[in-house]
Amino acid sequence: MALLEIHKFDDPVLRQKAKPVKRVGAAIRKTLKDMSEAMYEAKGIGLAAPQVGLDRAMIVVDVGEGLLELVNPKIVSSEGSATAAEGCLSLPGMWGEVPRAEKVKVEALDANGHRTWIEGEGMLARALQHEIDHLYGILFIDKATSITIEEDEDGEDGAEGEEPETAEGQGATPKAAGGETRKGPEGEGQCE
Numbered sequence: 001m002a003l004l005e006i007h008k009f010d011d012p013v014l015r016q017k018a019k020p021v022k023r024v025g026a027a028i029r030k031t032l033k034d035m036s037e038a039m040y041e042a043k044g045i046g047l048a049a050p051q052v053g054l055d056r057a058m059i060v061v062d063v064g065e066g067l068l069e070l071v072n073p074k075i076v077s078s079e080g081s082a083t084a085a086e087g088c089l090s091l092p093g094m095w096g097e098v099p100r101a102e103k104v105k106v107e108a109l110d111a112n113g114h115r116t117w118i119e120g121e122g123m124l125a126r127a128l129q130h131e132i133d134h135l136y137g138i139l140f141i142d143k144a145t146s147i148t149i150e151e152d153e154d155g156e157d158g159a160e161g162e163e164p165e166t167a168e169g170q171g172a173t174p175k176a177a178g179g180e181t182r183k184g185p186e187g188e189g190q191c192e
């Protein structure tokens with residue numbers, strides 16, 4: 001069985017709004033499973049259905065605390081704010097400092113169609129917000145206060161984990177590649 005393909009960059013499917021799932025049945029469960037497989041294969045910590053070309057409101061998240069498969073997820077409350085670096089499987093080689101709520105509570109249906117509530121903070125809160133944004137056609141670059149693009153033309157070692165310094169266009173400061181620069185929030189984590 002082929003892996004789901006992850007759509008990238010300016011693929012219009014990434015900008016579509018996902019439609020709510022009406023009924024969670026075998027087909028949805030199968031899709032969630034395929035999505036988590038694609039996420040793990042890509043070494044991601046989250047994936048939203050639009051990233052694999054499906055306009056359905058479904059996400060999978062695993063920040064190392066177990067797999068969450070969420071259908072029609074909605075943020076019902078949020079608290080605090082924190083800024084930290086984020087990337088996206090649909091935007092390989094790009095990183096941004098993104099302000100997010102520090103804690104969120106999400107209401108969703110689980111893979112059996114039962115209503116469930118997830119409370120997350122830190123990395124989990126960030127991943128939930130990032131993936132739910134995908135369902136509205138929102139990418140992290142829309143919210144980032146700074147963006148860094150890793151140049152990888154000659155197959156250079158795009159070593160993961162190091163913070164690349166190359167900005168879009170030579171000599172540009174690593175700002176505003178996402179189109180707009182917002183006023184920096186006073187979050188912690190200006191980790192450069």
Ligand SMILES: [Zn+2]
Binds near residue numbers: 088090134
């Ligand atoms: Zn993403």
